[in-house]
Amino acid sequence: MSMFEFESFGKLIILLGIILVVAGLLISFAGKIPFFNKLGHLPGDIIIRRDNFVFYFPITTSILISLVLFLLFNLFKR
16 A cells, blocks of 8 residues: 555544544534424424324435535535
8 A cells, every 4th residue: 555545544534533523512412502402303304103103204304414414515525
């Protein structure tokens, strides 16, 4: 392996570490972020409750998270 391959691999590991730290902070402080409590209970999220059964499909939340991640990745790509 050349030195360039190790350098790019090192940068990838650092980036993954930063992403894990940010995700950990979001999870730790999720209760204190106002909009984070609403995530998963947006209009358009499907919840079906029966006697012994609950079906939950967060389609609106999934679309919103997908859009935010798409914008973030495109921002960092440049």
